[in-house]
Amino acid sequence: MSRCVLLRCAAAAAVVAATLVAAACGGDDTPTDVVLVTHDSFAVSKAVKQAFERESGLTLRILQGGDANEVLNRSLLTAGDPQGDVVFGIDDSVLSRAVGGDLLEEYRSPELSTVEPDFANPDPHVTPIDHGEVCLNVDRRWFASRHVPPPKTLADLILDRYRNLLVVENPATSSPGLAFLLATVATYGDPGWQTYWRGLRANGVRVVDGWEEAYTQQFSGASGSPGKRPIVVSYASSPAAEVIFASKPLATAPTAAVEEGCYRQVEYAGVLRGAHNEDGARKLIDFMLSERFQADVPGSMFVYPVRAGVPLPEAFAKHAIVPRDPLQLPAAQVDANRDRWVARWTEIVVR
Known part of the structure; x- marks a missing residue:
């Protein structure tokens, strides 16, 4: 292949890359989506997902890949240059690996004031979502x-x-x-x-x-x-x-x-270091502690909400x-x- 052809291919690839970035960012530097990296057992009802998208103005993309340990291992390999914005599914048994691997940004959600006392003081890098x-x-x-x-x-x-x-x-x-x-x-x-x-x-x-x-x-x-x-x-x-x-x-x-x-x-969510949409990541974590999302947790994932006072299915x-x-x-x-x-x-x- 000639040098000219290579240059033309490189230019075309640059245009495609720019188009993909523009699609994700609405044509400017403002992201229009937020990406949740999680395990295969994560589930959320269509109505609750739509509620987040309507309230935040962001499209929620869910990237699932294996069990919780597989997700953590892959995330650690891309620490600082993540595949998404939020990771969900880290539990107590591997929490210190995530924190020690410099995987997460610190974030304390204002919604933590609504959770049961047993879950109210997590490591500053993570937010409890369910148990x-x-x-x-x-x-x-x-x-x-x-x-x-x-x-x-x-x-x-x-x-x-x-x-x-x-x-x-x-x-x-x-x-x-x-x-x-x-x-x-x-x-x-x-x-x-x-x-x-x-x-x-x-x-x-x-x-x-x-x-x-x-x-x-x-x-x-x-x-x-x-x-x-x-x-x-x-x-x-x-x-x-x-x-x-x-x-x-x-x-x-x-x-x-x-x-x-x-x-x-206890399963936690955290903002991935280097996230493309840090603001959207924080909004998603706040939403995951909202009464609407927490009420959806038992029926969707068969675990218990951490938010106080959320009624359980019959x-x-x-x-x-x-x-x-x-x-x-x-x-x-x-x-x-x-x-x-x-x-x-x-x-x-x-x-």
């Missing part, structure tokens, strides 16, 4: 038909009557799997949790890569599942989801969450639980030990 508790879930019908009481505590799982009944997610590849590992650390301490997992392994625990396989393929209580294991690591809200998505109305959920041993995950009120005293570990402790704990877990359970 979900990872809990054991049991198949009520399975246990009732065999006249066996379902487990009530983590300690119960190593009893002989629960042999070969439990399926869990791998903490190296799954967010709820990691939360369940952290629940055992919080309960039994370090290194006591290792003895507990040796007991689970001896009692026939099955490990799979992710929640989808554990819940919809291995767990016997999920609608349409071919699974044979009546105990699974899932969420406090999963029984409500079974009712909401049932093919016919149900008076009672076929599954139940076990309150003892639940581990709390199915949540009847069939889900909000654990009274969920387990949590300090973010700094998790960050300092997470990789070591996961590696040791792998040696004990998957060897």
